[in-house]
Amino acid sequence: MADNKTMVKNLTEGSIIKALLTYAAPLFLANLLQAVYNVVDMVVVGQVEGGIGMAAVSIGGEVLHLMTFLIMGFNSAGQVIISQYVGAKKHDGIVKMIATMFTIVFCIAAAILVICIVIGDAPLRWLNTDEIAFAETHNYYMTCVFGIFFIAGYNVVCAILRGLGDSKRPFIFIVIASILNIILDIVFVKFLGMGAFGAALATVIGQAVSFITAFAYLYHKRAEFGFDFKLKSFRVYSDVAKPLVKLGIPMAIQSAAVTLSKTVLAAWINNSGYEYSALAGIYNKLGLFAGIVSFSFIAAGSANIGQSIGARKYERVPKILLLVSLIMIVVCGGLCVVILLFPTQVFSMFTTDDAILSISGVLIFPIIVNFLGTAARTFGFSLINGSGNSKLNLIIALLDGIVFRIGLSYLLGFTFGLSVKGFWLGDGFAGWVPMFVAFGFLASGKWKSDKLVR
Numbered sequence: 001m002a003d004n005k006t007m008v009k010n011l012t013e014g015s016i017i018k019a020l021l022t023y024a025a026p027l028f029l030a031n032l033l034q035a036v037y038n039v040v041d042m043v044v045v046g047q048v049e050g051g052i053g054m055a056a057v058s059i060g061g062e063v064l065h066l067m068t069f070l071i072m073g074f075n076s077a078g079q080v081i082i083s084q085y086v087g088a089k090k091h092d093g094i095v096k097m098i099a100t101m102f103t104i105v106f107c108i109a110a111a112i113l114v115i116c117i118v119i120g121d122a123p124l125r126w127l128n129t130d131e132i133a134f135a136e137t138h139n140y141y142m143t144c145v146f147g148i149f150f151i152a153g154y155n156v157v158c159a160i161l162r163g164l165g166d167s168k169r170p171f172i173f174i175v176i177a178s179i180l181n182i183i184l185d186i187v188f189v190k191f192l193g194m195g196a197f198g199a200a201l202a203t204v205i206g207q208a209v210s211f212i213t214a215f216a217y218l219y220h221k222r223a224e225f226g227f228d229f230k231l232k233s234f235r236v237y238s239d240v241a242k243p244l245v246k247l248g249i250p251m252a253i254q255s256a257a258v259t260l261s262k263t264v265l266a267a268w269i270n271n272s273g274y275e276y277s278a279l280a281g282i283y284n285k286l287g288l289f290a291g292i293v294s295f296s297f298i299a300a301g302s303a304n305i306g307q308s309i310g311a312r313k314y315e316r317v318p319k320i321l322l323l324v325s326l327i328m329i330v331v332c333g334g335l336c337v338v339i340l341l342f343p344t345q346v347f348s349m350f351t352t353d354d355a356i357l358s359i360s361g362v363l364i365f366p367i368i369v370n371f372l373g374t375a376a377r378t379f380g381f382s383l384i385n386g387s388g389n390s391k392l393n394l395i396i397a398l399l400d401g402i403v404f405r406i407g408l409s410y411l412l413g414f415t416f417g418l419s420v421k422g423f424w425l426g427d428g429f430a431g432w433v434p435m436f437v438a439f440g441f442l443a444s445g446k447w448k449s450d451k452l453v454r
Helices: 016-049 051-067 069-088 091-119 122-126 131-145 148-163 168-191 195-220 238-270 274-310 316-341 343-348 360-387 390-415 419-430 433-444
Strands: none
Touching: 016 051, 016 168, 016 195, 016 274, 016 316, 051 069, 051 091, 051 122, 051 131, 051 195, 051 238, 051 274, 069 091, 069 148, 069 238, 069 274, 069 360, 091 131, 091 148, 091 238, 122 131, 131 148, 131 195, 131 274, 148 168, 148 195, 148 274, 168 195, 238 274, 238 390, 238 419, 274 316, 274 360, 274 419, 316 343, 316 360, 343 360, 360 390, 360 419, 360 433, 390 419, 390 433
16 A cells, blocks of 8 residues: 555644544534535425424434444444554555455445335334324435435445545535535425425435545545455455454444434334424434534544554543543533523524424423533543444443433433433433543553554
C-alpha cells in the first residue's frame, strides 16, 4: 500500500484537539445533513399528511433500524480494526479487511432483504401499529427495505475511509445524498402527494446515489491502499475475519439491544394512540441531533484511541477522553437550554396538529435527560470502541440495551405510573451506563494492550 497522505491519516502525532476536531468536523457535518434529511422526511410528511404520516415515518424507521443492526455492528468493528492496523502499520491487514467487510456486509444485506420479504408486516403488528397509520407505515418500511444494499454499501465505504483516518470524503458523499433527498421529499410528498412512500423513495434514491459516488471514489483510489476491486478479490480472509466477527458481533448485539429495547418502548407507547407515536418520532428526531454530535466524537475518539493503542502511545488516551467529554458537555448543555426556553417553537417545527402539540410538554424533561445521557455515553464508547474490547461491548449491550433501558422504562412507566413519560425517561437514563463501565475500565489500565482485538 502506498504511503499517501490523502488516504491514510496519522492521528498519533501533534495536537490532540486538532486531530479530534479535524476528524470530527466533517463527520459531524455529514451526520448533521443525514439527520436533516431524516427529519425532513418527518417534517414534510407531518405538514402534509399530519400525525398519521409522522407515525408512519417514526415506526417504519424504527423497524428498519432494528433490521440493520448487524450491518452497523460489523461496519463499526471494521472501522476500529482498520484504525488499529493503521497505527500498527499493518498494511496487508487493511487490504484483507476491506475485502472481508464488503463480502460479509453484503451477504448480511441479502439475508435481511429475504427475511423482510418473508415475514412481511409482522414487525409492524408486533409494534402495535395503529390501524389508522398501518398502510402508510407499511409503504415507508417496505420501500426502505428494498434499498438495503445501498444503505449497506454506503456504510461500508465510509467505515473504511474513516478507519483510514479520512472523514472528509464521507461528508462530501452525504452532502450529495442530503440535497437530493430533500429535493425529492418535497417533490414526491408535497407536489405529487405520495405520502410516506414518497419520503421513503426519496431516502432510497439519495442513499443509492451516495453509495455509487462513494464506491467510485474508493475504486479510483484503489492503487493507494492495494485493493484491486476485482470480483475474485471479494472474499473472507480468515485471519482478519476472526477479529472482525469477535468485535462485530458484540457491537451488533449492542446496536440490536438498544434498538430492540427502543422497539419495545415504541410498542408500549403506540398503545396510547397515534398522537403519542408521533410524539415518539419527535423525541427520537431531537435525540438524533445530540446523537450525531456524539457519534461524530465517538468516531473521532475511537479512531484516535485506536491508532494510539496500535502505536503504543498510551499517554494520549486520557487526554483524548478529557477533550471529548468537555466538548460534549458544552454541546449537550446548550441543547438542554434551547429545549427549556423554546419548547413550543421546537415542537411546532414538526407538526401543526393541535392534538399533538397540546400534549407535547410531556417530552421536555425526558429530552433533557436524553441529551445529558448522550454526552455521558460518548466518553464510554470512545474508550471501549477504540480499544477494541469485545467483552465490554457485550456487557454494555446487555446492561444499556436490555437491563437498564427496558427495566427502568418498565419501572417508571408501569410501576410508578408515569406511562409514556416514564418510558422516555428510562430510555434517557440508560444512556449513562457506558460512562460508568468505561470509568472502571480506564482506571484498571487493561485497555493498554498490544493485541488489536481481545
